[in-house]
Amino acid sequence: MYIKQLYTGCLSEAAYYIESEGEAAIIDPLRDIEVYLDLANERQTRIKYIFETHFHADFVSGHLDLAKATGAPIIYGPDTETTFPIYKASDGEEFKLGRISVEVLHTPGHTVESSCYLVKDENGKPTAIFTGDTLFVGDVGRPDLSSGNLSQEQLASMLFDSLHKKIITLPDDVIVYPAHGQGSSCGKNLGPETYSTIGEEKETNYALQSQTKGEFIRAVTDGLTMPPQYFAINARINKEGYESLDEVLESGMKSLSLTGFKDWLKNEDLILLDTRDATKFTEGFIPGSLNIGLNGRFAEWAGNLMSFEKPIVLVTEPGKEKESVIRLARVGFDHMKGYLEGGFQTWQRAGEQIDLIVNVEPDELAMDLPFDNRLMIVDVRSETEFADGHVRGALNIPLNTLTDPASMAIIEENHNVYIHCGGGYRSVIASSLLKIQGIHNLHNILGGWNMIKNQPGIEIVKEKSVLN
Numbered sequence: 001m002y003i004k005q006l007y008t009g010c011l012s013e014a015a016y017y018i019e020s021e022g023e024a025a026i027i028d029p030l031r032d033i034e035v036y037l038d039l040a041n042e043r044q045t046r047i048k049y050i051f052e053t054h055f056h057a058d059f060v061s062g063h064l065d066l067a068k069a070t071g072a073p074i075i076y077g078p079d080t081e082t083t084f085p086i087y088k089a090s091d092g093e094e095f096k097l098g099r100i101s102v103e104v105l106h107t108p109g110h111t112v113e114s115s116c117y118l119v120k121d122e123n124g125k126p127t128a129i130f131t132g133d134t135l136f137v138g139d140v141g142r143p144d145l146s147s148g149n150l151s152q153e154q155l156a157s158m159l160f161d162s163l164h165k166k167i168i169t170l171p172d173d174v175i176v177y178p179a180h181g182q183g184s185s186c187g188k189n190l191g192p193e194t195y196s197t198i199g200e201e202k203e204t205n206y207a208l209q210s211q212t213k214g215e216f217i218r219a220v221t222d223g224l225t226m227p228p229q230y231f232a233i234n235a236r237i238n239k240e241g242y243e244s245l246d247e248v249l250e251s252g253m254k255s256l257s258l259t260g261f262k263d264w265l266k267n268e269d270l271i272l273l274d275t276r277d278a279t280k281f282t283e284g285f286i287p288g289s290l291n292i293g294l295n296g297r298f299a300e301w302a303g304n305l306m307s308f309e310k311p312i313v314l315v316t317e318p319g320k321e322k323e324s325v326i327r328l329a330r331v332g333f334d335h336m337k338g339y340l341e342g343g344f345q346t347w348q349r350a351g352e353q354i355d356l357i358v359n360v361e362p363d364e365l366a367m368d369l370p371f372d373n374r375l376m377i378v379d380v381r382s383e384t385e386f387a388d389g390h391v392r393g394a395l396n397i398p399l400n401t402l403t404d405p406a407s408m409a410i411i412e413e414n415h416n417v418y419i420h421c422g423g424g425y426r427s428v429i430a431s432s433l434l435k436i437q438g439i440h441n442l443h444n445i446l447g448g449w450n451m452i453k454n455q456p457g458i459e460i461v462k463e464k465s466v467l468n
Helices: 036-042 063-068 153-168 198-204 212-223 232-241 245-252 258-265 278-283 299-303 320-327 344-349 362-368 382-387 423-438 450-452
Strands: 002-008 013-018 025-026 046-051 073-077 094-097 098-104 116-121 124-133 175-178 271-274 310-316 336-340 358-360 376-381 418-420 442-445
Touching: 002 198, 013 094, 025 094, 025 198, 036 046, 036 063, 046 063, 046 094, 046 175, 094 362, 098 153, 124 198, 153 212, 175 198, 175 320, 232 310, 232 358, 232 418, 232 450, 245 320, 258 310, 278 423, 299 320, 299 423, 310 320, 320 336, 336 344, 362 418, 362 442, 418 423, 418 450, 423 442
Parallel strands: 025 046, 046 073, 124 175, 271 310, 310 336, 358 442, 376 418, 418 442
Antiparallel strands: 002 013, 013 025, 094 098, 098 116, 116 124
């Protein structure tokens, strides 16, 4: 038996390759399927099954393209309804894979169709369980994302039963392989490790401790934040189907001359997306550009901040065009129309108008604070980050809310805006959004909160009511 975890850090997502005696299965594949095909080819195996744990909300799965490429059936658990052909497995049904077997355990709670896959060795001994979003390291899947008319309390009740009847009854040495790790919004507070064991989770996971069903429901539903806006869109795409990635690449990988690129810019509904690193973007960019750098949680922020219906043209570092298109496609963006050939340098060499964002050190903020009555500090970190420490008088507008007209209305052109996040990635995204809205008198604080909190002359406060 051979098991390989294929982890994608920017999405905190884990897909899995399982193999025995020349037969392989893929669990929860991403939309770009080459890695699975290459691995099977390298190991001279045949992909026999594609197992899906549920309708993913945070990325578009590769099940359709992978099934087309391999002929393998797409397998979901009970209570699954799709608009494309699948094999709907029964609870307890087993699938032979070489000398091992994979048993379907229907575990509703995160969603109604959620299922786990229990791998048994050639002797029938449970060895590993692929838990999808039912069980994470240190957490469980949130019960408020997508399951028709059921309330989060009803789903949490189902999750309690699933965990106690199907999961914690397994031997302690069974390895737990979840679909996500730390940073994912599919749970509240996932641990830093990407796998565990049943025994370790029974000891350390708050949701598996001895408690009544009512106590469990309160524990898993308390403190849930609003899910990212693109989650419902991705869940629907995974349920209803999508365009082939090859077709998306054909459109998105069109090289646009300066003239062709400028023709696209005449479209008022266009999204002009610059995927360069924040440090390079601030030094110069095409006016109207939204910056989301590939070096951070790129796809998540694109899904949170961009319309899925508008056409997108790209400005990238030369050689990063395909990566940009694929990572956008992973969360359901299918309307990429091409990229500027040669990137920003082409625009700059042609003598076209450029814009920039002024970067400042925290000490400049400290010097201006006592004297500038038009100064506004905009902190785009999350509410909990803000509550745990912020500059006195700062305005908290979390980045994911910055496209809300109510948030934008707070900032006026005559304000002297100092903007920051935790380290600098989110604040440049926010600065580009403000620039698009006509707010140009702004300064991006280098190093963000990590540097501000240690700067003499800046008063730091906490919001204890939020932290409690």
